[in-house]
Amino acid sequence: xxxxxxxxxxxxxxxxxxxxxxxxxxxxxxxxxxxxxxxxxxxxxxxxxxxxxxxxxxxxxxxxxxxxxxxxxxxxxxxxxxxxxxxxxxxxxxxxxxxxxxxxxxxxxxxxxxxxxxxxxxxxxxxxxxxxxxxxxxxxxxxxxxxxxxxxxxxxxxxxxxxxxxxxxxxxxxxxxxxxxxxxxxxxxxxxxxxxxxxxxxxxxxxxxxxxxxxxxxxxxxxxxxxxxxxxxxxxxxxxxxxxxxxxxxxxxxxxxxxxxxxxxxxxxxxxxxxxxxxxxxx
Numbered sequence: 001x002x003x004x005x006x007x008x009x010x011x012x013x014x015x016x017x018x019x020x021x022x023x024x025x026x027x028x029x030x031x032x033x034x035x036x037x038x039x040x041x042x043x044x045x046x047x048x049x050x051x052x053x054x055x056x057x058x059x060x061x062x063x064x065x066x067x068x069x070x071x072x073x074x075x076x077x078x079x080x081x082x083x084x085x086x087x088x089x090x091x092x093x094x095x096x097x098x099x100x101x102x103x104x105x106x107x108x109x110x111x112x113x114x115x116x117x118x119x120x121x122x123x124x125x126x127x128x129x130x131x132x133x134x135x136x137x138x139x140x141x142x143x144x145x146x147x148x149x150x151x152x153x154x155x156x157x158x159x160x161x162x163x164x165x166x167x168x169x170x171x172x173x174x175x176x177x178x179x180x181x182x183x184x185x186x187x188x189x190x191x192x193x194x195x196x197x198x199x200x201x202x203x204x205x206x207x208x209x210x211x212x213x214x215x216x217x218x219x220x221x222x223x224x225x226x227x228x229x230x231x232x233x234x235x236x237x238x239x240x241x242x243x244x245x246x247x248x249x250x251x252x253x254x255x256x257x258x259x260x261x262x263x264x265x266x267x268x269x270x271x272x273x274x275x276x277x278x279x280x281x282x283x
Contacts, residue, residue: 022165023052023172029159030056037062037124038131039116039152042073044181045131045163047080048170049155051178053129054086061086062120064093067199068112068186070206093119096199104197106142106279108188113143117150128152134162182220192226193279200261201225208232208254215250216242223254224277229265230258233272242269 026049030036035058040046042063053059063077074090081088093116095101101111120128130147133156137144147154156166163183170179187202208223218238224231232254233239242250251267258265 022161023169026052026159027056033057035126037120037126037128040077042076044178045166047178048166049131061088064091064116067202068188091119102197106193110142110146113146117152121150130154190224192277204257204261220272230267231270233270236271239271
């Protein structure tokens with residue numbers, strides 16, 4: 001019995017040794033940089049990176065405001081910057097003046113990041129970092145091409161840290177609000193590929209998602225604008241629990257919101273499906 005207990009204890013110690021201390025690993029990696037500029041969207045990835053980097057080296061945080069960025073994200077960046085003493089620069093990257101971005105092609109994110117990183121590199125004149133993690137590498141991410149063109153580095157990738165690892169770092173640092181923050185791609189991702197991006201429509205998309213969160217409290221909600229209809233997606237448990245009366249009321253309100261900006265399409269509800277508004281053209 002003693003031998004069994006010893007073996008179990010030894011195995012447990014080995015498992016602990018195998019569990020990487022991502023916070024320490026990332027901090028040591030970042031301390032090797034000089035002053036850095038960090039592109040912070042307000043999401044868990046870039047916010048966590050800024051929190052760790054601020055303790056490891058000198059940073060300037062750059063946050064781009066645009067119709068595609070929810071005001072909650074900007075508010076989060078401002079609050080953290082004030083509380084933690086970050087040097088913060090609020091910028092307009094100018095993507096809404098770029099017709100290639102407005103046209104919303106399959107590689108729209110390239111034009112977004114091209115404008116963003118171009119603006120930051122010109123303003124900062126120092127190494128730019130992003131919150132890209134290893135999970136992002138397995139997806140279609142044309143924005144990474146723009147990052148490479150501007151020499152942007154990705155510390156999470158360089159430290160082999162994925163999304164779960166980032167949330168673990170945030171939790172370890174006591175940043176509960178960040179650790180539990182749902183993924184929130186930019187509002188332009190809700191517009192079906194090929195449909196032009198218009199700021200008033202993005203404002204309604206955000207308004208609808210807030211309405212659904214307030215009424216149904218889903219863990220995930222996306223308001224998709226498609227060529228044929230408006231689709232309000234939510235996590236499957238919430239979707240399955242909507243009764244007919246709520247569907248009718250909510251659908252009518254959503255339709256009214258879009259009527260205000262000249263988008264007259266039927267409204268339907270569906271279970272959340274990641275990236276369902278994205279259409280990649282075969283090559």
